[in-house]
Amino acid sequence: MRLMxxxxxxxLATLTSFATPVLAGDSPTLVVTATRxxxxxxxxxxxxxxxxxxxxxxRGVFDLRGALATAGGVEVLPGGDGGPAASVLAFxxxxxxxxxxxxxxxxxxxxxxxxxxxxxxxxxxxxxxxLRGAAxxxxxxxxxxxxxxxxxxxxxxxxxxxxxxxGTRRSGRVAFATSLSSGTFGQSLLASAETRDDAQDRAGFRxxxxxxxxxxxxxxxxxxxxxxxxxxxxxxxxxHPLEDGALTPRxxxxxxxxxxxxxxxxxxxxxxxxxxxxxxxxxxxxxxxIARTGSRNTRGFLRDEFAEDGVTVNADGFRQRVVTTDIYxxxxxxxxxxxxxxxxxxxxxxxxxxxxxxxxxxxVLPNGSNVPLSTDRNTDESTYVADRxxxxxxYAQ
Numbered sequence: 001m002r003l004m005x006x007x008x009x010x011x012l013a014t015l016t017s018f019a020t021p022v023l024a025g026d027s028p029t030l031v032v033t034a035t036r037x038x039x040x041x042x043x044x045x046x047x048x049x050x051x052x053x054x055x056x057x058x059r060g061v062f063d064l065r066g067a068l069a070t071a072g073g074v075e076v077l078p079g080g081d082g083g084p085a086a087s088v089l090a091f092x093x094x095x096x097x098x099x100x101x102x103x104x105x106x107x108x109x110x111x112x113x114x115x116x117x118x119x120x121x122x123x124x125x126x127x128x129x130x131l132r133g134a135a136x137x138x139x140x141x142x143x144x145x146x147x148x149x150x151x152x153x154x155x156x157x158x159x160x161x162x163x164x165x166x167g168t169r170r171s172g173r174v175a176f177a178t179s180l181s182s183g184t185f186g187q188s189l190l191a192s193a194e195t196r197d198d199a200q201d202r203a204g205f206r207x208x209x210x211x212x213x214x215x216x217x218x219x220x221x222x223x224x225x226x227x228x229x230x231x232x233x234x235x236x237x238x239x240h241p242l243e244d245g246a247l248t249p250r251x252x253x254x255x256x257x258x259x260x261x262x263x264x265x266x267x268x269x270x271x272x273x274x275x276x277x278x279x280x281x282x283x284x285x286x287x288x289x290i291a292r293t294g295s296r297n298t299r300g301f302l303r304d305e306f307a308e309d310g311v312t313v314n315a316d317g318f319r320q321r322v323v324t325t326d327i328y329x330x331x332x333x334x335x336x337x338x339x340x341x342x343x344x345x346x347x348x349x350x351x352x353x354x355x356x357x358x359x360x361x362x363x364v365l366p367n368g369s370n371v372p373l374s375t376d377r378n379t380d381e382s383t384y385v386a387d388r389x390x391x392x393x394x395y396a397q
Contacts, residue, residue, distance in 0.1 A: 032106075032129070032149075036138055036343045036397075037283065037334040051128040053153075062165065062173060064089075067122055068148070071130050083234035083264035084198050085205040086118035091132065091145035101143040104150045105226065107272055107289040108139050111326025112351025112389040116293075119230040119268050121209040123192045124161060124177040126153040140328055140349025141391045155179075155213035155224060156186015169197040170204070185216040198237060201256040201368060205234040221277025221284075226270070234264040238368070241302050250308060250366055257364045258300050259317055259374040268293040279333070286331040295322040298374050300362065310365040317360050319374055324353035332395075344396045351389035358382050 049071050061067050064087050065076035073092050080088040081097065088095050089102075101108055102115035110116035122128075131147040139147065153159070162176040175192035190211040197204035208231045215224035238256045240247050256262075274287035300317035307314040332345025360377040364370060 032151075036285075036332050036345060036395075037336065037341065049130040049132070051130065053125040053127050056122070056125065056128075057161075062123060062163070062175070064117060064120060064122055064148075067125075067128055068130065073132060074130065074146070079198075079237060080117075082114070082118040083205065083236050084196070084203055085207055085232060085234055088117075089115075089146075089148065094145055096144075099144045101139055101141065101147045102150075103139055103147060105152055105272070106139075106149075106274075106287055106330070107270075107328050108141065108326075108349065111291060111324070111328060112141065112349050112391060113324060113326070113353065116268070118205075118234070118264075119207075119209075119232055119266055119293075120150070121192055121194075121207065121230070122150055123163075123175045123190055123209070124152070124158070126151050138330075138332075138345065138347065138393075138395045140330070140347050140393075152190070152211070152213065153188065154186065155188045155215035156182035158188035158190070158213075169199070171196040186214065188213040200237050200254045202235050202258070202262070203237045203256060205232065207232045218275075219277070220279075221275050223275050224273070226272040228268075228270040228272075230266065230268040232266040232268070234266075236262055236264045236299055239301070241304075241306070243305075250306075251302070252367050255366060255368045257302055257315060257366070257368045257371060259298055259362070259377075260371045261373050261375065262298050262300070263296060264299070265296045266293060267295075282333050282335050284331075284333045287329070289326075289328040291326040293322075293324045293326075295324075296320070297322065300364070300371075300374075302364075302366075306366070307363075308366055309363075310370050311363050313361045313363050315362050315364050317362060317374055317377070319358045319360075320355055322353065322355045324351065326351050342397065344394075346394050347392065349389075349391040351387070353388075354384070354386045356382070356384050 051067060056067055065078055068074050068076050075090040077088040077090060077095060080086050088097060089100055091100060097114045102110060102117060102120065109120055129149040133146060156179050158177055158179045160178040163173065165173040173192060173194040177190040180187035180189055193208045195206045210229050212227045215222055236258055238258055241251050242248065268291065270289065270291035272287065272289040276285045297320040300315050302315050327350040330345060330347035332343055334343030358379045359381040360374060360379055362372050362377050
């Protein structure tokens with residue numbers, strides 16, 4: 001085990017804990033990802049793994065890579081195009097950013113665009129439901145290889161816990177979770193702050209996350225609402241160039257040729273509201289969500305057959321401002337009986353985004369020792385891109 005891992009494990013401290021352990025005689029947890037209504041895992045028609053939140057806490061796991069480490073057929077690769085805080089999931093060897101769905105409390109994280117792994121913070125989850133294989137349109141869009149569904153405890157049912165984590169490379173985390181009230185009107189609050197530097201020069205991230213959940217009895221059902229906010233600052237890595245089909249020895253390991261003011265920063269705010277009720281013996285659930293994400297990106301990339309003198313222009317960079325809006329609506333009815341369970345529903349996933357870019361070129365040594373500020377370079381090209389996406393579907397099972 002590396003020194004960093006030892007320090008992180010050794011510094012992990014549970015400040016308060018009022019958790020009730022899951023005993024062998026307890027009723028089985030009902031999973032919802034495959035069918036939208038709670039079903040025991042043994043009766044599901046698809047291959048689904050259930051990862052209990054208590055097992056994550058017992059292992060000291062607070063990231064997606066550690067959370068899915070015990071799941072067969074799934075590998076989490078840190079980093080990727082989303083920045084040092086992001087991850088790329090590989091299901092059965094297929095590592096594509098948009099081949100799977102990341103769902104948090106019933107809402108696709110990232111909406112109609114790529115899964116939002118950079119802003120995803122798996123603090124104190126109740127459980128993770130992992131659906132392997134192709135998924136239907138019950139979460140707004142199809143998935144080729146699987147669904148990762150992270151689920152928090154219901155509002156007012158959150159146990160009180162706190163964590164402090166520290167390690168090398170200026171890595172550390174402070175987090176807590178608690179219920180503010182319970183019963184007829186339940187409230188929960190989860191918060192965390194994390195910092196981490198990577199092995200590569202000038203690479204790392206700082207993230208602050210806050211999740212407020214509330215639920216109350218209204219009429220014949222229960223109204224619930226979530227407010228989720230993330231502040232994420234990232235200094236991106238440099239990909240190691242390939243030459244003749246192999247990693248080039250002309251680019252030093254852990255070098256970073258991004259501009260001196262490189263960034264992949266995000267400000268994300270999401271609001272969910274839903275209502276669950278019984279109508280004539282049928283369970284009826286409706287959920288609506290809207291998320292707004294603002295990103296500022298500054299990055300650079302070496303050209304093919306790059307010069308090494310630090311004077312000849314050998315890299316291209318860009319400054320971007322990206323704003324996306326994601327809207328998700330789902331409504332379904334279902335019923336359970338001794339011999340027959342069924343569910344019918346409809347959903348709609350909408351994505352809107354626009355991007356403004358300023359492109360520039362610059363000279364840099366392969367070791368990155370003379371990287372310039374992007375604002376000191378002349379803009380060669382300005383671009384504007386707008387994107388609209390809409391997925392809707394009916395589903396029945």
